[in-house]
Amino acid sequence: MIPIRSNQPNNPNQPTPNPTDKQHMTTYQVEQDAELLAFLLETFQPQQSRSAIKRMLTHKQVYIDGAPVTQHNHPLKKGQTIGIINQKRAKQKTVLRQTNIPVLYEDDAILVIDKPAGMLTIAADDPKADTAYKQLTEYVKVQDRNNRIYIVHRLDRDTSGVMVFAKTPEVKEALQTNWQQSVTDRQYTAVVIGQVAKPQDTITSWLSQNKAMQIYSTPYDNGGKHAVTHYKLIQQNKQYSLLEVDLETGRKNQIRVHMQSIGHPVVGDSKYGGKDNALKRLGLHATTLAFAHPVTQQPLSFTSKVPKAFLNLTK
Known part of the structure; x- marks a missing residue:
């Protein structure tokens, strides 16, 4: 959604949602009687599509005098205050x-x-x-x-x-x-078994799949898919290492196979040598994905926090 600009400050005399919602709200004044959807369309088009505006109602982003409203045909009266909670x-x-x-x-x-x-x-x-x-x-x-x-x-x-x-x-x-x-950044966080010796390195190999549907790595071109993985050590202890991993190529099971190939399989990855299950899950997290929007071509970047269990295990 395109960010919404407020036409005027919040009215302190009107009832409002809880304080957290109020911090994320912009407000508009109704200047003449109308139905709610018509008011929203007039206010936000053409910057936002009709379906995006309808989603404001579906997601309970729209408040009238402090109360959430979802009905498209809700009647508005001159002087009422419309509050919009931002998308996030x-x-x-x-x-x-x-x-x-x-x-x-x-x-x-x-x-x-x-x-x-x-x-x-x-x-x-x-x-x-x-x-x-x-x-x-x-x-x-x-x-x-x-x-x-x-x-x-x-x-x-x-x-x-x-x-x-x-x-x-x-x-x-x-x-x-x-x-x-389109993808300009594809970063993972991995918890691997053992102390990784190099603070950073690049792993290059060719990945193939055997009859058992398992991926294996070879250092020479055997007709498989070329794969390049960059990693950087974030922290480690005697048993585990926390790595920031950047993919130059995106092959099936690439990180898991490359970590196995250097003798440091991903925690919890029994398929590729990581029998240690200290996390009770696979120690792999897609931290960042940045790419060009497929329609507008604008750069987008999204990040997910590293799981606390990853940090705690590698202290």
Whole structure:
């Protein structure tokens, strides 16, 4: 959404939401009788689309004289005060009400989330499985039952962090076709077993998949996919190291396989040598994703905090 500018200061004589909401609210004065949706359309178009404006109501961003209103045809009277809670604050409320997945950003083209560990991106076999795709599909259909979302990329079930979904097939195709060119920063945080000797390094190899569907790394070109991983040591103790990992290429299981190849598998990664399960999850988190917006081409960057368990284990 495009940021909203307030036409006038908040009216201290009107009842208001709780103090936290008030800090995130801008206000407008009703100058003539009208219906609420018509007022919002006149105020915010063409900077915002009709569907984006309707989402303000769905997400309970709109207050009239301090009370939340969701009805499109709610009558307005001259002199009333319209308060709009900004999108970030509204998304925090929506997450609690509609989904277990924090929404970092949303507009008409994309939806960016902070995926929890232990959640599949999409079910491979069971259509009833509780996945990010299923929850987010239900989330967007609250706004309009015809809405859909589309998978752009995936995170492993036990990897948490930043993911982006498309809202139309055209946006999905645009993102996937230009993914390598559009993504300017793709950073992960990893907890690996043992003390990494080098404070920073680059791992280069070729990744192939065997008949058991397991990825393996070779230092020479054997016809596999070229993969480049950069890492920097953040902190470590005698048992574990916390790494900041930047992907130059994005291959399947790239970080997990590369960490195994240098003798420091990711904690909790039994598939690739990380039998230590001190975190009770995979020690991999998608911390930052920066890319060009598929429609506007404006640079976007999203960050998810490093899990506290990662920091505590490597102190």
